[in-house]
Amino acid sequence: MVEEAKKLLNKMHATRAIATVSYLRSNAKTMDIGQIQAVLQAASGPLRRGGATSVFLDAAKVCLDQDMFDEEASVLSLSGGHSVLPYQCILLNPNAFFQERDKQHLKTNTVVFNLCECDFAIIQHMPNYFEVVTRIDPIFQALTHNTPEEERVVKVQCIDNISFVHDDSYDSIIVPLVAHHDNKLRVVASALLVVESMTAVKDDCIFGDSMPFACRAI
Amino acid sequence: MQTGEARDPFKSHREALLLGAVRVFCTYVQHDVSRMLRIGFEGDPEIIFRAAVKHQMLRGQGRHIASVVSKIIEHETHTPVFCDEAEKALVACIMNGYSEAKSAVENGPEAYENYKNSCMIPGIMSSGSTIFPSEDVADNVDTFINSVRKGIDAWPAFEPKPGFETIVHRMV
Numbered sequence: 257m258v259e260e261a262k263k264l265l266n267k268m269h270a271t272r273a274i275a276t277v278s279y280l281r282s283n284a285k286t287m288d289i290g291q292i293q294a295v296l297q298a299a300s301g302p303l304r305r306g307g308a309t310s311v312f313l314d315a316a317k318v319c320l321d322q323d324m325f326d327e328e329a330s331v332l333s334l335s336g337g338h339s340v341l342p343y344q345c346i347l348l349n350p351n352a353f354f355q356e357r358d359k360q361h362l363k364t365n366t367v368v369f370n371l372c373e374c375d376f377a378i379i380q381h382m383p384n385y386f387e388v389v390t391r392i393d394p395i396f397q398a399l400t401h402n403t404p405e406e407e408r409v410v411k412v413q414c415i416d417n418i419s420f421v422h423d424d425s426y427d428s429i430i431v432p433l434v435a436h437h438d439n440k441l442r443v444v445a446s447a448l449l450v451v452e453s454m455t456a457v458k459d460d461c462i463f464g465d466s467m468p469f470a471c472r473a474i
Numbered sequence: 475m476q477t478g479e480a481r482d483p484f485k486s487h488r489e490a491l492l493l494g495a496v497r498v499f500c501t502y503v504q505h506d507v508s509r510m511l512r513i514g515f516e517g518d519p520e521i522i523f524r525a526a527v528k529h530q531m532l533r534g535q536g537r538h539i540a541s542v543v544s545k546i547i548e549h550e551t552h553t554p555v556f557c558d559e560a561e562k563a564l565v566a567c568i569m570n571g572y573s574e575a576k577s578a579v580e581n582g583p584e585a586y587e588n589y590k591n592s593c594m595i596p597g598i599m600s601s602g603s604t605i606f607p608s609e610d611v612a613d614n615v616d617t618f619i620n621s622v623r624k625g626i627d628a629w630p631a632f633e634p635k636p637g638f639e640t641i642v643h644r645m646v
Contacts, residue, residue, distance in 0.1 A: 259524065384553065
């Protein structure tokens with residue numbers, strides 16, 4: 257199973273790779289936690305050898321079961337609102353923090369979020385007050401349920417020039433940043449959620465400030 | 475801390491943050507308690523708990539949390555912008571579980587009690603009891619023991635400022 261995943265991932269040799277581990281989506285239910293971790297680890301090496309500077313698990317496409325968010329799944333144990341892993345969040349919205357003259361140098365991409373399928377999200381409750389939630393968070397679920405169907409699936413722009421100092425892992429994902437109004441959610445931007453001790457830095461070609469807005473949970 | 479029927483969004487925001495600050499402080503305290511038990515501290519659990527509170531207040535996260543809480547309380551809309559990296563990190567901790575805390579303070583004493591018993595306390599016990607491998611290293615154990623001792627020694631001279639520090643001071 258792991259070999260199969262390695263083969264799949266080895267095919268993805270883009271210099272700016274976004275590892276969409278669709279393999280997990282279709283197989284996670286039949287795999288034990290050790291196998292899942294092995295697949296996730298396998299996702300890292302081949303991509304870096306292929307020139308990737310970072311590995312993203314696309315939150316919109318990787319759907320993991322509730323029971324993966326337990327202590328054993330150390331890479332994804334942001335469980336139940338009581339995170340034990342440190343994390344950083346970097347806003348990837350090119351319009352937010354960059355001067356008009358700098359925008360032409362940005363490499364941008366688009367990402368599609370379906371709030372019903374995102375494993376993680378960042379809720380902005382008040383300006384500058386953010387909460388990282390998982391898809392099993394009951395309040396996030398309720399807010400998603402209240403959000404009109406046509407507003408749950410949203411395409412947003414994201415900066416494509418963020419890399420990591422300690423790029424030896426797979427534990428980063430692009431997540432939606434959602435505003436919370438009138439008991440509903442509205443996707444306003446994309447953000448990079450970096451778990452554990454990696455430090456996200458901007459590429460040389462990025463101007464301005466990559467603006468980390470949340471750092472460490474206990 | 476006032477709870478219940480805090481429907482003013484800024485007021486309930488403040489209450490949720492205060493609840494989060496207490497949760498974070500208690501998590502650190504519980505972590506100290508766990509480390510002490512692991513090391514082999516024996517005796518009345520109440521005394522171990524008090525030692526942990528004193529340590530966290532004077533030599534741990536207590537003063538940082540108190541400073542953040544003061545800024546939140548004193549701000550007109552309770553939404554100050556934190557620029558210092560350490561404060562931002564602490565606010566990130568406090569914001570963890572914000573939705574549930576806010577819902578609890580907005581929905582009355584029963585919801586608050588329910589949140590406290592079914593979510594907050596189990597969360598504190600679960601997160602705070604995790605001891606990291608590096609904390610088991612002999613040098614770090616010695617450093618921790620010395621730090622706890624210094625915290626206990628310094629406590630009689632501690633003059634709490636109004637607010638969070640006073641609340642913690644009354645705990646022991």
